[in-house]
Amino acid sequence: MLNIVDPTICSWSTSSYLILSENLVGSFQYYAHFLPSISGLIIAIFVLRASVRNKAAQALLFTTIMFAMWCYLDLITWASERSDVIMFVWSTLIYFELLMYVGAFYFVYAFFNKQFPPFKVELGIFVMFLPLILFGHTKLNLINFDFTNCLKYATEGPLWQYYVYGFELLFVGLILLLTITEVRLKRRERRETILVAAGILLFLLSFSIGNIIGSFFGDWESGQFGLFGMPIFVAFLGYILVRYQTFKIKLLATEALMAGQLILLCSLLLVRSIESAQVIAVGTILFFSVLGTLLIKSVRSEVSQREEIEKLATNLESTNERLRIVDQQKSEFVSIASHQLRSPLTAIRGYTSMILDGNYGTAPEKMNEVLGRIHESAKLMAFSIEDFLNVSRIESGNMKYANTDFNLKEQAEHIVDDLRPEAIRSGLILLFKSDMRGQGIVYADVSKTQQILHNLINNSLKYTQKGSITVFVYDDIGRKKLFVNVIDTGIGMSPETINDLFQKFSRAKNANSVNINGTGLGLFVAREMARAMGGDISCSSAGEQHGSTFVLTLPLVA
């Protein structure tokens, strides 16, 4: 057996590191093998880094690794001068080739279905490999080593020519079927589905056709062109990543174009002869003409989208400014209107009070009754106007606070004592309890705090028809806070009502059931004032008809 090339018959130089040989230097083989395999690996690694858990990304990397291994082993068969090495490496190519098609099928399946094929399909694929495992070392795989006329080819047997190529075409058919099904299901944009399938099918078909030409006609030189299906698939995938942001990658078209340009230009370093470089240059120009047109369209669309977004942002800014002005004007209007209304009301209340007190003589009883109602209504109206004014002051930032140290426990107890008669008139029990570790001194505005407590206890009085209201004061020395809980057995609130309770003009939905009048501003004002003094107000309820608890919190000094 001729193992080493006879230099008197055929001039094959020795290959170093298996693939570096003068047999290949300056020829097409390095370009045809390295460009497709490296470009495929780069995009697969890029995609997997962006979505590690994505099954399609994992399958894509597997496919490109198998293709890269195939390219490396194929280069060995081109470069080596040893028949035993060529036979061994050629025989193993059968596995990497078929695994590449399996990987491509898994990629398409996972791309469409977000998971790998079911177990039964995997079992079928496993069974498919059994003939290769059993007969891969026999003449069914490789018949002999063809050294006629200084050729260095292995003659492929029926395992290659019928079994492997047959299964490759079967996988191509299965991928086509998956694509048609996916287009019908309409789970994603049709064009994206077709582009992915077209890219992978072009790659697989060109690869198969290249190998079939070599295997059946012995023209392995022409068969090399079949490897360029991979860069074509890479171009399709690059376009899909830009256009549809597949695999959740936000890739700019210009970046993709530059990356592609760099890879293709660097690959020209792999050829030396002018003729090969000319062929490669023509192919590169054609490739870029098509890809560049597609990508430039995509860049234009991105640029116009950005311009649209910038325009919207400018409009939004000017709208916000207009809204701010309108809000300010509204607050000013409320303030002016409230002041204008307050003056006449003061006169009404003052004079009705004087008449009722008998300053203008004794009025008839019926008139006293009427005057009493006028006085009461004017008083309620004055409270409402005060609420509007408070809101206006809070929103314009003009609410003043005279914060000092005072005993909140004592203040709360006084307010409870003041309101107890009203509670008794309503048939309610108003209780005061405390659990203090400290003295109950807080740092806040005394009158505002009294206003808040009046508001909370009055609300409980209004919304409780029977039972009791308990004012419970306690402190937390560790957190430096003092708590005033107002707990009632009133109409309660639903969770939805609680969410909106502290909004302006918001009232409980069941408020009208107890016929309560109110502006819906009291709690808004109370919480704003509490927060301005370093505290807060919160509320809770076990549900409608199960009472409510309001908690005023203020910072504790001692």
Next chain:
Amino acid sequence: MHDSTKATIMRTILAVSILLSIGVMYYVYIVDKNYDVMTSPTGPEDRP
């Protein structure tokens, strides 16, 4: 047994089988050199 576990076991068996098969090929072609060589014009040469 879960389908994913079965699939993992099967893939492991396939990988091991392929590696063993490659090992056999290595023995046949590199160690034993058990293959025919065709040279022209007189026809294939017998194995060494």
